[in-house]
Each structure stands twice: as C-alpha cells, then as structure tokens.
Amino acid sequence: xxxxxxxxxRWQGFLLILPALLVLGLxxxxxxxxxxxxxxAQRDVDGNVIYTFTLGNYWRLLGxxxxxxxxxxxxxxxxxxxxxxxxxxxxxxxxxxLAYFIARAPQRRRxxxxxxxxxxxxxxxxxxxxxxxxILRSQGVLNSTLGAVAGxxxxxxxxLDLYPSQSAVLIGMxxxxxxxxxLPVYTSLEKIEPALYEAAADxxxxxxxxFWRVTIPLSMxxxxxxxxxxxxxxxxxxxxxxxxxxxxxxxVGNLVQRQFLDARDPPFxxxxxxxxxxxxxxxxxxxxxxxxLGEEIAAG
Amino acid sequence: MAGYAVELRAVWKRFLGPAGxxxxxxxxxxxxxxxxxxxxxxxxxxxxKTTTLRMVAGFELPSDGEVLIQGKPMxxxxxxxxxxxxxxxxxxxxxxxxxxxxxxxxLQMQKVGRQEVQRRVGDALEMVRLSGLERRRPKQLSGxxxxxxxxxxxxxxxxxxxxxxxxLGALDLKLRKEMQLELKKxxxxxxxxxxxxxxxxxxxxxxxxxxxxxxxxxxxxxxxxTQIYEQPNCRFVADFIGETNFxxxxxxxxxxxxxxxxxxxxxxxxxxxxxxxxxxxxVTVAVRPEKLTLRPLEAPLANQLQGQVVDQVxxxxxxxxxxxxxxxxxxxxxxxxxxxxxxQGAQPGDTVCVxxxxxTASVLTG
Numbered sequence: 001x002x003x004x005x006x007x008x009x010r011w012q013g014f015l016l017i018l019p020a021l022l023v024l025g026l027x028x029x030x031x032x033x034x035x036x037x038x039x040x041a042q043r044d045v046d047g048n049v050i051y052t053f054t055l056g057n058y059w060r061l062l063g064x065x066x067x068x069x070x071x072x073x074x075x076x077x078x079x080x081x082x083x084x085x086x087x088x089x090x091x092x093x094x095x096x097x098l099a100y101f102i103a104r105a106p107q108r109r110r111x112x113x114x115x116x117x118x119x120x121x122x123x124x125x126x127x128x129x130x131x132x133x134x135i136l137r138s139q140g141v142l143n144s145t146l147g148a149v150a151g152x153x154x155x156x157x158x159x160l161d162l163y164p165s166q167s168a169v170l171i172g173m174x175x176x177x178x179x180x181x182x183l184p185v186y187t188s189l190e191k192i193e194p195a196l197y198e199a200a201a202d203x204x205x206x207x208x209x210x211f212w213r214v215t216i217p218l219s220m221x222x223x224x225x226x227x228x229x230x231x232x233x234x235x236x237x238x239x240x241x242x243x244x245x246x247x248x249x250x251x252v253g254n255l256v257q258r259q260f261l262d263a264r265d266p267p268f269x270x271x272x273x274x275x276x277x278x279x280x281x282x283x284x285x286x287x288x289x290x291x292x293l294g295e296e297i298a299a300g
Numbered sequence: 301m302a303g304y305a306v307e308l309r310a311v312w313k314r315f316l317g318p319a320g321x322x323x324x325x326x327x328x329x330x331x332x333x334x335x336x337x338x339x340x341x342x343x344x345x346x347x348x349k350t351t352t353l354r355m356v357a358g359f360e361l362p363s364d365g366e367v368l369i370q371g372k373p374m375x376x377x378x379x380x381x382x383x384x385x386x387x388x389x390x391x392x393x394x395x396x397x398x399x400x401x402x403x404x405x406x407l408q409m410q411k412v413g414r415q416e417v418q419r420r421v422g423d424a425l426e427m428v429r430l431s432g433l434e435r436r437r438p439k440q441l442s443g444x445x446x447x448x449x450x451x452x453x454x455x456x457x458x459x460x461x462x463x464x465x466x467x468l469g470a471l472d473l474k475l476r477k478e479m480q481l482e483l484k485k486x487x488x489x490x491x492x493x494x495x496x497x498x499x500x501x502x503x504x505x506x507x508x509x510x511x512x513x514x515x516x517x518x519x520x521x522x523x524x525x526t527q528i529y530e531q532p533n534c535r536f537v538a539d540f541i542g543e544t545n546f547x548x549x550x551x552x553x554x555x556x557x558x559x560x561x562x563x564x565x566x567x568x569x570x571x572x573x574x575x576x577x578x579x580x581x582x583v584t585v586a587v588r589p590e591k592l593t594l595r596p597l598e599a600p601l602a603n604q605l606q607g608q609v610v611d612q613v614x615x616x617x618x619x620x621x622x623x624x625x626x627x628x629x630x631x632x633x634x635x636x637x638x639x640x641x642x643x644q645g646a647q648p649g650d651t652v653c654v655x656x657x658x659x660t661a662s663v664l665t666g
Contacts (some may be wrong), residue, residue, distance in 0.1 A: 195392035198359055201379040202386045203406035203457065213405070217396045 034195040039270035047264030057271035073255070077275070080251040083166070084235035091230050092223065094174070095181035099222075100215075102182075103189035111191075117182050126178070129243045132172050136163040136244070164246025172244040173234050180233075181226035188222030192254070224291055230282055252276045301323045303371030303495035305461050306333040306356055311365035313351050314518075325351040327517040328365070329549035333461075333510075336496045338487050341503040343514035344540070349497045352514070355461050356495065358382045370460050380409070385454035387464040389535040391446050392439035399425070399449050400434030406457040424456035427486070444475045451483075455490060462570070464496035468503065501541045505529065513537045533574045535664050538586040545592070547585040551577050551663070559663045561585050564627045565596050569603045589634035591660035594621060594646050595653040604655045608649050621646060623654055 005011055039057055042050045059065075061073045102113045103228045120128060143159040148159035162168050192215065200210040236252030252272060259269030313326040326348040333339045341349035354360040355367055357378035367374045369383060385406065393402050393486055407417045425431050428448035438446055445469065454462055467483070468476045484507045487494045498504050505510050505525040506645035512522045513536070521533045535546065552568055552575075553560040561583055562568045570583045597606070610630065611622035614637075621633040632653060646652055 126385055193390075193392065195388050195390065196394060198379070199388060199392035199394070200405070201359075201388070202357060202381045202384075202388075203453070204409040205379075205405070209409055214394060 008239055035270045035273060038267050039274045041267040041270075043265050043267055047183070049266055050193050054166055057268045058275070060268065061271055061275055073108065073272070076255050077252055077279070078165075079134045079249075080235050080253070080276075081279070083170060083173070083241075083251065084231050087177065087234045088227050090170070091177050091181045092227060095185055095226065096219075096223070099182050099185035099189055101191075102186050112184070114183075117179050121179060126239060126243070129172050129176070129240055132168070132175065132244060133163060136168050138163070138173065162274045164244060165247055166243040166245065166249050169241045169249050172240045175238070176240060177230040177234060179227040184225035184229065185219060185222040188219045188225075192218045193273065228284055231283065235280060236276055302428050304368070305337065305370060306339075306495060307331065307334045307368040308355075309366045309368070311352075311355060311362045311367060311614060312349070312551055313355060313360060315477055316634070324517055326362075329517070329519055330365075330604060331512060331519060331522065332361065332426070333360065336491050336493055336529075337486065338509045339496070340508035340509060340511045341495065341497045342501060342540075343499065343502040345499055346442050348517040349514050350465060351497065351500075353386075353497045355388050356461070357384055357463050367415045383460040384463055385457050385459040385593050387447075387454050387462065389465045389467070389469060389556075390617070391438075391450040391470075393446060393453070394576065395438055398437060399430065402449060403453045403456050406453065407458040411456070419521060420456050421452075423434055424452040425453070427489075428452045431646060443471055447471060447479065451486070454493070459492065461493045463496060464494060466497055467497075468500075472531070476503070481641040485506060503575045504543070515540070520561050524545075530660075531572075531574055532586060532662060532664070535584055538662065538664065543589055543632065543634075544586045545589065547587070547629070547631075549583060549585060551581045554579060559583070560657050561663060563605075565625070566580050567605060567626075569605070569656075569661070570657055570658035571663045574662040574663050577663060577665060580613060581665065586664055587656050587661035589620070589632040590636075592631070592633040592654050594623075594633055596653050597651055597653055601653075601655055603658060603661075604653050605631075606651065606653055609646050609650045609652055612646065612648055623652065627655075632637045 005015075037051065040053050040055070042052055042054055042056065042274060044050055050176075061077075063069055063071045063074050098117075102110055102117075105113060112136050132140045133140070137143075138161060140163070142162070147157050147159065162171075163227060196214055196218070197210060200214045235251075236250060236253050238257050241249045241254055252275075256269045256273045256276070259265045259272060308329050308331040311329045312324060314322050314324050317323040329348070329352060331352075342350055343349045355362050356369070358374065358377060358381075361376060374382060394405065394634055397405070400421055402500055403421045404417050407420060410421070413453055420447075422431070425434065428451050430445060430452065433441065433445070439450065441449065444492070446480070447470075450467075450563060464483075466478050471479060483494075486496055488663050496507070505528075508525060510522060510524055511528050512519045513528060514520065515536050521528055521537045523531075528537060532541065532544075538544045538546075547563055547569070549561040549563040549569075551559050552562045554573075557572050557573055559577055560568050560570055560572050563585075569585060577583055594609075595601075595604070605625055607623040607625040609621055611620075613620040616637070618634050618636055621635065622630050623628045623633055631654065
C-alpha cells in the first residue's frame with residue numbers, strides 16, 4: 001500500500017490537495033450551492049423557506065414587485081457600486097504616492113515605514129471604525145478641533161455634519177482599506193530596477209515622463225492587485241456603513257444582512273448576494289482582462 | 301578640432317562612508333578625450349572608473365572640479381539634458397516595452413516626428429543586425445542580442461559621446477571576443493566618441509585608442525595600448541596590465557634616458573627610465589616575460605642574469621619557464637616556440653642565463 005503510493009505521483013498529488021479540497025468544498029462550494037438554490041426559493045408567512053423554482057426574487061431586485069415598479073434595490077446596488085468605485089479611487093490616489101515614497105526610501109527605513117502602515121491592523125476592525133464615530137460626530141474630535149482653531153483666528157464656524165452620512169462611510173472605508181493598496185503597490189514599485197530610472201533619464205526623459213512611461217506601467221501589477229483587494233471587499237461590506245452611516249446608508253451588504261436577520265427572507269437575501277457575487281466577478285474579470293496581468297509583467 | 305569631446309578638470313567625487321567618514325572615489329582627475337576616440341577607463345573594481353563615467357552621464361555630480369562635454373561645462377545639467385547616452389552594465393532595457401519601443405524611447409522623449417522615429421529605429425536595429433525583432437520583448441532575447449538592443453537604443457539618439465559601463469561583462473567569453481571586434485567596427489562606422497569602463501585589461505587593449513589606468517580614484521597613466529603595455533609609468537600599471545617581473549635594486553648610474561640598476565647579489569642591469577630617478581634611489585626594474593630570453597651559460601653579455609630553471613610549462617605557441625635567480629627571486633620567462641633548438645636546451649634543473657635589452661625594461665620608483 002505504502003509502496004504503491006510512493007510510486008504513484010497522481011495519488012500523491014491528490015492526497016496533498018485533499019485537505020484544501022475538503023475545506024473549500026465544505027466551507028465554500030457547499031454553502032454557495034445552497035445560496036444559489038435558496039435564491040430561487042420562496043418563503044411562507046412565517047419566514048420558512050419553501051424550495052420551489054421562481055425568478056421572483058431576482059425580478060424584485062431589478063424593481064418589478066407585486067405592487068408595481070420600485071427601484072429601491074437597484075438604487076442600493078448602484079450606491080454600493082459607486083461607493084466602492086469612489087473608495088478604490090481615493091485609496092489608490094492616497095496609497096500610490098505613499099508606496100512610492102516608501103519604495104524609494106533607504107533600505108533600512110523601508111521596513112520601519114511598512115511597519116507603521118501595518119500598525120493600525122493590530123486593533124480590532126470594529127473598534128477602529130467606532131473611533132471614527134468619535135472623530136466625526138458633531139461634538140467629536142474633528143469638530144471641536146476645527147472649532148477651536150476657528151475661534152482662535154476669529155472665523156465664523158459651523159460644525160461639520162459628517163456623522164452619520166455617506167461621506168463618513170467613504171472616509172471609514174478609505175481608512176480601512178488603505179493598507180491593502182499600499183502593500184501590493186509598494187511591492188511592485190520596489191521591484192523596479194533603479195537602473196531603469198537612470199536609463200530613462202539617460203534617454204532624455206524628465207521626471208514626469210519617466211513616471212508615466214516607466215514607473216506607472218511597471219507598477220501596474222501592484223495597482224491591479226490593490227484595486228481588487230479594495231474594491232471586492234468594499235462592495236460587499238456592511239459593518240462600516242452600519243456604524244458610520246447610522247443605518248441610513250444601505251449597501252448591498254446591509255441588504256443581505258437584513259434580509260437574513262431582520263426581514264427573515266433568506267431567499268431574497270440569497271438572490272441579493274448572488275447578484276453581488278455576479279457583479280464582482282464580472283467587473284474583476286473585465287478589469288484584469290482589460291488592464292491585463294500581462295504575461296510579460298506577471299513573469300517579470 | 302577646437303575642444304575635446306569630454307574633458308574632466310580636476311574632478312573630485314566624495315561620498316559619505318558607512319561610518320559617516322568621507323571617502324573620495326575620484327581624486328583630482330583630469331582627462332581629455334578627443335572627438336571620435338575610443339577611450340577606456342581601466343582599473344580594478346572600486347578604482348572610481350564607474351563613478352567617473354556616471355559623472356559624465358550626469359547620474360553623479362562632481363564634488364569639485366568640472367566636467368565638460370564638447371567644450372560646454374555641464375555644471376548641474378541633469379542626465380536627460382546631456383548630449384550623451386549610456387549602455388548600462390546589465391543593459392537596463394525596459395521590460396514592459398518591445399524592442400522597437402525600447403529603441404524608440406529616446407527619440408520620442410526628444411519629440412522627434414513619428415515617421416523619423418520609425419525610420420531611425422529601423423536603421424539602428426539594422427546596424428546592430430536585429431531587424432525583424434522589433435516586436436519581441438527583452439526577455440525573449442539572448443544576452444548578446446539584449447546587449448545589441450542596448451547599443452541601438454543609445455546610438456539611435458546620435459549622442460555626441462557614447463558611454464559604456466562594462467558593456468560586455470555579462471556575456472560569455474566567446475561572445476565577448478566577438479562583440480569586442482564588433483564594437484570597435486561599429487565605433488569606426490558611426491564615428492562617435494566612445495568612453496567605456498572595464499576591468500578587463502585585454503578588452504581595453506583590444507578595443508581602445510587610448511586607455512586611462514585607474515587605481516584608488518587616480519588616473520595613473522593615460523596612453524595608447526602600446527604605451528601602457530611597453531612603457532608603464534608605475535608599478536601598479538606594469539602589474540595590472542599583463543604579466544611583469546619586478547627586480548628590486550638601486551640606481552648606480554644614469555646615461556641618456558637609461559639607468560644602471562644594481563640588483564642584490566652585485567649584478568647590475570640597464571633599463572630605460574619611465575620616471576625621473578637619481579643615483580642612489582631605490583627602484584624597481586619591470587620587465588615582461590616575453591622580453592626575456594634564455595641563453596646557455598656562455599660569453600657574458602650586458603643585462604644578463606644567472607639562474608636555475610625550476611619549472612617549464614609548454615602552452616603551444618610559447619613555453620613558460622620559471623627561473624630562480626641567485627638572489628632567491630623567481631622570474632617568469634616566456635619564449636616563443638619557433639626556436640626549437642634553444643628550447644631544448646633549457647630543462648628544469650639547468651643553469652641558464654636570462655638576458656634582456658635595456659629598452660624593453662622600465663625603471664620604476666616604488
């Protein structure tokens with residue numbers, strides 16, 4: 001038995017991936033299958049799932065309800081999409097210069113700077129978001145600081161009404177996902193051979209031209225990885241919007257959560273999560289194809 | 301020609317060392333490189349040759365002194381505004397661009413018209429015999445091909461000076477030999493001044509019109525290959541370029557550019573003076589193995605040392621002999637194998653005479 005296993009490469013390979021297969025099968029494929037099945041089901045008045053086949057849940061998401069046209073859910077989808085795009089854009093704009101700065105710092109200082117980037121992750125996610133409530137609310141740190149400054153220079157001052165709002169959700173998301181953009185962008189920037197910058201300068205490119213023609217293209221793998229690492233979790237998250245949106249900013253994540261926990265409508269919640277999954281998948285695939293994790297870059 | 305292609309006037313480059321001390325990589329270096337010259341900066345690693353090249357390219361600025369290109373002081377002119385282009389040690393080709401895009405890059409940055417870019421890129425690739433590979437990526441080419449792309453990418457800009465930093469260092473021996481000749485030929489064709497850095501003395505001798513031998517930030521000798529090889533002006537140059545025997549002694553007598561040097565054991569030899577010396581100075585006589593001839597113990601001649609053959613190595617064209625002199629020092633003799641009769645005369649254990657002509661030996665101080 002052992003002897004034959006030693007000689008059979010195929011079985012060895014299978015045994016090696018078996019644990020991972022089990023985990024993925026039990027914790028991903030099976031629940032996902034159940035969700036798909038549930039999304040075509042109905043619920044009775046008591047909130048029990050009746051397994052039939054209906055597209056009703058999907059129609060309802062698109063706005064065709066029993067009582068007529070209602071774009072409530074479409075708006076939620078669009079809002080989630082818009083917020084995810086905004087977050088990703090702002091995160092990219094903030095993370096890129098920072099990653100560039102770290103990548104071009106002296107070797108010894110880089111690790112320290114990266115360490116600082118990661119320090120916030122040591123605190124629990126929910127606690128960090130609650131900290132933003134303390135900062136942004138009308139009597140919070142931000143407003144009292146700004147108020148004090150305004151008082152000093154004798155300017156009229158209206159406290160900013162930031163919490164709860166969609167802006168607060170955006171700020172929280174940006175804060176939350178910044179490290180996930182900085183790290184991959186840093187990694188790809190750091191890999192660029194310094195001689196390439198010199199070569200560009202030698203070939204009559206000024207700093208800006210070098211940045212456009214050399215730095216940005218060569219850091220694209222990191223940018224692509226970072227945007228996916230940001231966009232995908234942001235479009236599905238519900239904690240940040242729950243806390244900083246004060247239950248007013250409803251995203252797809254919140255919708256799914258409430259259908260399961262409050263409205264007791266698992267079939268509709270399932271349909272919403274399948275749609276979310278579909279959107280994410282399509283966008284990610286399109287994005288990676290469009291901006292290509294080109295072979296020459298991936299191999300480089 | 302009014303000016304020089306490249307001129308360095310008392311250039312210093314100081315760096316901050318790891319312990320905060322100042323380290324001078326280049327010390328008061330002055331060089332004049334003529335238009336159209338193939339000039340080599342030769343020296344061991346850490347001698348300051350690459351730093352010198354980088355100061356011409358503009359990647360480093362001199363701490364002191366001045367770099368002039370075509371008579372114009374460069375001051376703090378950034379690399380992208382200097383009329384020079386560089387072939388980098390590991391080529392530094394842009395991995396995300398095709399060969400065609402790599403070669404076109406410099407012209408595009410200079411806002412050359414599209415059609416002209418296309419024409420000149422085509423010409424440049426033809427010149428380095430890479431036509432048809434425009435659409436490949438650098439990774440898909442061999443080392444020798446990448447080297448030629450780097451050349452084309454630099455030359456397409458028609459620089460006034462082409463700088464080459466160990467351009468052949470990453471190639472294997474056979475390819476390196478080929479490229480040496482090819483580079484030399486190319487330089488004659490385009491007529492551009494080439495300044496190249498190497499630690500390989502044979503490469504420098506093969507390709508260059510003139511060579512600057514550098515050590516510890518100083519250019520010890522600047523001259524043609526023949527001058528540097530035949531008349532080294534100091535012990536370092538004699539030792540670094542080719543093989544040399546060094547005989548220690550002191551000056552006894554001076555006569556018409558030659559000095560009589562007394563060696564330990566009472567023997568005296570004549571050699572030509574490379575540096576000014578005075579009677580009584582301790583000096584070294586440098587003489588290359590192939591300038592020495594072995595003679596049977598016969599009539600005493602001038603410049604003749606006596607010794608015993610301790611080793612004999614036959615290498616085909618030549619035979620190497622190790623001869624231990626009366627003083628105990630062992631010297632190397634290289635004889636061409638066209639005189640079979642003489643060669644047979646010297647076997648390990650034989651006592652022989654080693655003789656040389658005064659003009660082929662140099663008297664060096666230190």
